[in-house]
Amino acid sequence: MPHMTPEEFRAHGxxxxxxxxxxWTRVADHPVLARSAPGEVLAxxxxxxxxxxxxxxxxxxxxxxxxxPGITHWxxxxxxxxxxxxxxxxxxxxxxxxxGLGVQGMLWSTSPAATEVETRVMDWLxxxxxxxxxxxxxxxxxxxxxxxxxxxxxxxxxxxxxxAGGGAVNHxxxxxxxxxxTSSQAHSSVEKAVRIAGxxxxxxxxxxxxxxxxxxxxGHLAALVAADLAAGAVPTLVVATIGTTSTTAIDPVPEIGxxxxxxxxxxxxxxxxxxxxxxCPELRWSHAxxxxxxxxxxxxxxxxxxxxxxxxxxxxxxxxxxxxxxxxPEYLRNAASESGAVLDYRDWQVPLxxxxxxxxxxxxxxxxxxxxxRAHVREGVAQARQLADRIRADERFEIVAPHPxxxxxxxxxxxxxxxxxxxxxxxxxxxxxxxxTRVRGAYTLRMAxxxxxxxxxxxxQAWKQIAATASPPSRR
Amino acid sequence: MPHMTPEEFRAHGxxxxxxxxxxWTRVADHPVLARSAPGEVLAxxxxxxxxxxxxxxxxxxxxxxxxxPGITHWxxxxxxxxxxxxxxxxxxxxxxxxxGLGVQGMLWSTSPAATEVETRVMDWLxxxxxxxxxxxxxxxxxxxxxxxxxxxxxxxxxxxxxxAGGGAVNHxxxxxxxxxxTSSQAHSSVEKAVRIAGxxxxxxxxxxxxxxxxxxxxGHLAALVAADLAAGAVPTLVVATIGTTSTTAIDPVPEIGxxxxxxxxxxxxxxxxxxxxxxCPELRWSHAxxxxxxxxxxxxxxxxxxxxxxxxxxxxxxxxxxxxxxxxPEYLRNAASESGAVLDYRDWQVPLxxxxxxxxxxxxxxxxxxxxxRAHVREGVAQARQLADRIRADERFEIVAPHPxxxxxxxxxxxxxxxxxxxxxxxxxxxxxxxxTRVRGAYTLRMAxxxxxxxxxxxxQAWKQIAATASPPSRR
Numbered sequence: 001m002p003h004m005t006p007e008e009f010r011a012h013g014x015x016x017x018x019x020x021x022x023x024w025t026r027v028a029d030h031p032v033l034a035r036s037a038p039g040e041v042l043a044x045x046x047x048x049x050x051x052x053x054x055x056x057x058x059x060x061x062x063x064x065x066x067x068x069p070g071i072t073h074w075x076x077x078x079x080x081x082x083x084x085x086x087x088x089x090x091x092x093x094x095x096x097x098x099x100g101l102g103v104q105g106m107l108w109s110t111s112p113a114a115t116e117v118e119t120r121v122m123d124w125l126x127x128x129x130x131x132x133x134x135x136x137x138x139x140x141x142x143x144x145x146x147x148x149x150x151x152x153x154x155x156x157x158x159x160x161x162x163x164a165g166g167g168a169v170n171h172x173x174x175x176x177x178x179x180x181x182t183s184s185q186a187h188s189s190v191e192k193a194v195r196i197a198g199x200x201x202x203x204x205x206x207x208x209x210x211x212x213x214x215x216x217x218x219g220h221l222a223a224l225v226a227a228d229l230a231a232g233a234v235p236t237l238v239v240a241t242i243g244t245t246s247t248t249a250i251d252p253v254p255e256i257g258x259x260x261x262x263x264x265x266x267x268x269x270x271x272x273x274x275x276x277x278x279x280c281p282e283l284r285w286s287h288a289x290x291x292x293x294x295x296x297x298x299x300x301x302x303x304x305x306x307x308x309x310x311x312x313x314x315x316x317x318x319x320x321x322x323x324x325x326x327x328x329p330e331y332l333r334n335a336a337s338e339s340g341a342v343l344d345y346r347d348w349q350v351p352l353x354x355x356x357x358x359x360x361x362x363x364x365x366x367x368x369x370x371x372x373x374r375a376h377v378r379e380g381v382a383q384a385r386q387l388a389d390r391i392r393a394d395e396r397f398e399i400v401a402p403h404p405x406x407x408x409x410x411x412x413x414x415x416x417x418x419x420x421x422x423x424x425x426x427x428x429x430x431x432x433x434x435x436x437t438r439v440r441g442a443y444t445l446r447m448a449x450x451x452x453x454x455x456x457x458x459x460x461q462a463w464k465q466i467a468a469t470a471s472p473p474s475r476r
Numbered sequence: 477m478p479h480m481t482p483e484e485f486r487a488h489g490x491x492x493x494x495x496x497x498x499x500w501t502r503v504a505d506h507p508v509l510a511r512s513a514p515g516e517v518l519a520x521x522x523x524x525x526x527x528x529x530x531x532x533x534x535x536x537x538x539x540x541x542x543x544x545p546g547i548t549h550w551x552x553x554x555x556x557x558x559x560x561x562x563x564x565x566x567x568x569x570x571x572x573x574x575x576g577l578g579v580q581g582m583l584w585s586t587s588p589a590a591t592e593v594e595t596r597v598m599d600w601l602x603x604x605x606x607x608x609x610x611x612x613x614x615x616x617x618x619x620x621x622x623x624x625x626x627x628x629x630x631x632x633x634x635x636x637x638x639x640a641g642g643g644a645v646n647h648x649x650x651x652x653x654x655x656x657x658t659s660s661q662a663h664s665s666v667e668k669a670v671r672i673a674g675x676x677x678x679x680x681x682x683x684x685x686x687x688x689x690x691x692x693x694x695g696h697l698a699a700l701v702a703a704d705l706a707a708g709a710v711p712t713l714v715v716a717t718i719g720t721t722s723t724t725a726i727d728p729v730p731e732i733g734x735x736x737x738x739x740x741x742x743x744x745x746x747x748x749x750x751x752x753x754x755x756c757p758e759l760r761w762s763h764a765x766x767x768x769x770x771x772x773x774x775x776x777x778x779x780x781x782x783x784x785x786x787x788x789x790x791x792x793x794x795x796x797x798x799x800x801x802x803x804x805p806e807y808l809r810n811a812a813s814e815s816g817a818v819l820d821y822r823d824w825q826v827p828l829x830x831x832x833x834x835x836x837x838x839x840x841x842x843x844x845x846x847x848x849x850r851a852h853v854r855e856g857v858a859q860a861r862q863l864a865d866r867i868r869a870d871e872r873f874e875i876v877a878p879h880p881x882x883x884x885x886x887x888x889x890x891x892x893x894x895x896x897x898x899x900x901x902x903x904x905x906x907x908x909x910x911x912x913t914r915v916r917g918a919y920t921l922r923m924a925x926x927x928x929x930x931x932x933x934x935x936x937q938a939w940k941q942i943a944a945t946a947s948p949p950s951r952r
Contacts, residue, residue: 001843001844001845001847001848002848002851003564003565003781003852003928004564004565004566004843005565006497006498006500006501007497008565009493009496009497009500009565009568009569010493010494010497012565012569013490013493013494013496013497013565013568013569013572014489014490014493016493016569016572016573016576017485017486017489017490017492017493017572018486018489019573019576020485020489020572020573020575020576021482021483021485021486021489022482023576023577024482024485024576025482034585034587034588034589036588036589038584038588038812038815038817038818039592039817040588040592041588041589041592041593041596042592042595042596045592045593045596047599048600048603049600049601049603049604049841049845049846050841050842050845050846051845051846051847052845052846052847052848053842053843053844053845053847053848054842054843054845056565056566056569056839056843058842059566059569059570059573059838059839059842059843063573066589067589067593067835068589069589070587070588070589070590070592071577071579071587071588071589071590072579072585072586072587072588073579074577074578074579074580074586074587075577075578081586082580082586082807085578085579085580085829087575087576087578088479088480089479089480089481089484089485089488089489089532090480090532090535091575092485092489092572092575092576092578093485093488093489093492093532093535094535095571095572095575096489096492096493096496096568096571096572096575097492097495097496097535097539099496099563099567099568099571099572099783100492100495100496100499100500100563100568101499101547101551102550102551102561102563102568102783102784103547103548103549103550103561104550104558104561104784108514109510109548110548110550110557110558111510111546111547111548111550112510112512112514112516112517112546112547112548113510113512113517113542113543113544113545113546113547114546114547116515116516116517116518116521116546117517117521117543119518120518120521123523124524124525125525127524127525128525147623147827147829148827148828148829150826150827150828150829151826151827154672154826158671158672161674169671169674169676170671170676170677171676171677171678172676172678173650173674173675173676173678173679174649174650174674174676175676187805188803188804188805188808188828189803189828191803192801192803192826192828195634195645195646195800195801195803196630196634196672196673196801196826197672197673197674198637198645198649198650198673198674198675199649199674200645200646200647200648200649200650200651201646201647202647202648202649203649245805245807246805246806246807301829307575307578308578308580308829308831309827309829309831324671325668325671325672327664327665327667327668327671328664329663329664329721329722330722330912330913330914331558331721331722331911331912331913331922332664333912336514339514341514341515342514350626350627350630350668350672350826351623351624351626351627351785352624352625352626352664352665352668353561353623353624353626353777353784353785355784355785359543362535363532363535365525365526366526366529366530366534366535367477367480367529367530367532367535368477368529369477369525369526369527369528369529369530370525370526370527370528371477371527371528371529372477372478372528372529375478376479435807436806436807436809437806437807438806446807452479
C-alpha cells in the first residue's frame, strides 16, 4: 500500500475519533475486567504479517472483534483497581497533535517549541501544586516530563549517586557502598531503581512504618543512617512517599527532610498518585516538607486527566541530573546547546529521543483550568469519603488505613479467605473491578475512586454490590 | 471547565485531525529549521496557568501562532538531519486509538489484548526482518516494544549483567569489574547505559575501527577481551552496530558473534536505524551474524513509518531479562501471572506502566503490508544512491564513508571551515536541513534520506542547492 494521503487521513481520522467517542459513550456496557483466556487474542490474530496492505477499516473492525473482548476497561466508570489512569478529551487530542507534528525534541534545537512549551507547562503545574520556587525553571532546578514515576525514581537515584560520589560514579562505577532508604510501603520502583543503578538491594534499607498510619518512622531512618555512617557507607538517597501505592500513606517529610539536609542525603519525594491532591489548597497539608526535597514527582496520567504516559518530575539542582546523564557525541553538537542559553531535555532522562508530550499536558491545563482540576480531585475525595461512610456503617467490614485522598482500603473482619473470595466474586461479575493489597499482613481490598467517568452513583452502586455479595454472613 | 463530553470530543477531534491533514499538506511551506531564538516561545506563553478553562479552539489557534514558528519540521520533505523520524497516517491513528482506549498494559491481566497484540506484531516484525527463530515468542525469547534504542541498550546491559554475575548483581550491586565493549563509532547510548547501570565508563572498552569502513575491528576486540580476562575482569557485553549513527557503518557481526559465543559474552546488536533495511531481501546481507545475538533492536520510529516512540527489542533468553527487572509487590500479584501462562511486559522494561503502543505498529504493518514497507525502504536507498552519484560527479566534493542504506556522508575536499560554512548557510536558508559528524576527524555533512514525504525531486532540488551554495569555489 502506498502512503496514506492527507485526504485519506482526514477520512480515516474522523472515523477513528468517532470510534473513540462511541467507545467512551458505551464503555460502561463492557465487563470491566477482560474475560479472555491466555492466548485467546493471540490465536485470533493471523500468524503471519500481511504481504499486501489492508484498508484502515479492517483495523477498526478488528478492534471491535478481537481487541475489545481482551481489554480491561480502565476508563469504565466502575474501574476501581490500582489507581485511576485518567484519560480525557483534551489530553487525547493534545497527544494526537503531537503525533501529527511528528517532532523529536531531544535537543532544544531539534524543536525549540517542544522544549519551551514543556518548560512553561511544568512551571504552571509547579504553581498549581504550590511546589517550592527551587523547582521552577527560573532557578537552578526545573521540571521535565518522564514516562513514569519509575523512571523519575531512577533518574533521581542517578542524580543522587552523582552528588554523593562527587561525580566519580560516571567514570568508576559503583565502587563504594552507597545506601538508599525507603519505607516498607514504598513502590517497587525504588527496589527496581536500586538494582538498575548497580547499587544492589543489599544496600537498600527498608525503614519501619507506624503500625497505624503506615508512614515512615523517622527515628528508625535516623538509626539506619547512623549505623551506615558508622560502617563507612555513603548514605545517598531517601525516597519518601506522599500517598503510597498500597494504602496512600504519607511519610513525615518534614522530619525526613531535616535529617536528609543535616546528613547531605538526596531526598526524592514520590507523590506519583497523590501529587494531584495538591491542586486543592485544603489538601496541601499532605505536602508539608516538600521544600526539603531535592526532587519530586507526580503522575498527571493517574489522577490529573492526562493520558498515560506523563510523569511530572522536578529537580532542585539540575546540574547533578545533567552531570549524571549527559553524553555529547559530535552528531548532537549544535550552537544553541553550546551557548548555554537553552535546556536540552535529553540530558534529564534515560532515552535520547523525546515525544512532544507537553502538548497534552498544555491542552489539559488549558481546557480544565485550575478550577476544573480542583473540581475533579474534590470529586474523587468526596467519593472516597462517601464510600468510607458506607463501610463504617456496616459492622461486617473494617477500614484498615487512613484514606486522605481517593483510595479506601477495607476488608471483611476476620480471616483472609472470605476477603479473597469476595474480591474474586466481585471482579468475575464484570460490573466493577477492585484490586487488593496486604495491610499488616492481612488481605485487604483496595477501591480507588476518581476515575474520569466515575460519578457518585457508580460508587453507590458498587457499594450495594459489595455489601450484597458479602452477605449473608453465613456464606463466608 | 467540566469534562469534554464524547460529542464535544467528536467535534474537536475532527478539527484536530483536519489540522494535521492541513499541516501535512503544507509542511513544505515552512522553513525546515525553526528560526526562534532561545526563550521566544516561552515568552509568548502566559506566565501563569489559567484559573478557568479555555475552549479547545484556543489551543489550535496557539499551535499556529506560537508553536509552529518554534518547530523544526521533522516531517518536511527536505528534512535530511539525524535520521528520519517517519510519521505516517496509520501510525498516528493507531496511537490515537491507543490513547482513546486508555489502558495501561503493565501486566497481561491489566489488558490481555495489549500484551497479546504486542506479542503477535513483534513476531510479525521479526518475520519481516528475517530475525532468528530464537527471538520469536514461541521460543525462550521474544520481542517487546521499548520507547527507544537507548532504553533497549540499557535493558540489554542489565540482562547481560544478570547473566555474567550469575544473578548476584540484583542483590550485591556492581561488586566486580564487569567490562563492556563497543566501537568508537557506537551510539552515545552505550556509554549512557554503562553509566546508568553503575558499571562506569572506566570499564567501557572502545574498540578500534577499520579506517575505511569504520566497522569494528574484531581482532582488537579479541585482544581487549583477552587482556581483561587476564586481569580478572568479567567481560559482560559487546554492543555491535548495524548502521552506526555517524555514517551507518556495519560491524562484522559474524566474527564478533563467534567470539562472544566462545567467551560467553552477551552480544547486543544495535540496528536502531538500519534494521528497517532487513525488510528487503537484497539488503539482508547487512544482517549477517544476527543469529549470534543475545538481543537485538531496531526503531520503527526511524525508517519504518511508525511515529515516535517505538523501538522493537528482542531477546533470545527472556529469563535473564526478567531476572534482572522483575520485582513483585503484593498489589501486582494476580492469578494469570502466577499461572506462568502469560507474559508481563513490565518485567521487560524500566518503567512499570505501559501504553498500548502495539496498536500503532499493528496499524502500520497492516496498512503498508510487507510490500509497502519494502517499497518505502527501497525508495530511501535509491534516493541515497542518486545523491551519491551527483556528489561523485562533482569533483569539489568527496564521499567519506560507504552508504549502504539511506545516509550519505560527504564534504568539500580540504579544510573544515568551508564545510562548516556550507552547512550553516544551507540550514539558514530554511529550504532544507542537514546535520554533521566527524569522520576520521574531518567535519562532514550527513544527509539522511527516506523521509515519509521525501521524493526524488526533493533530493535533486537539495543537491542543486548544495552545489550552488558551494560555488563559486573562490568563495570558500
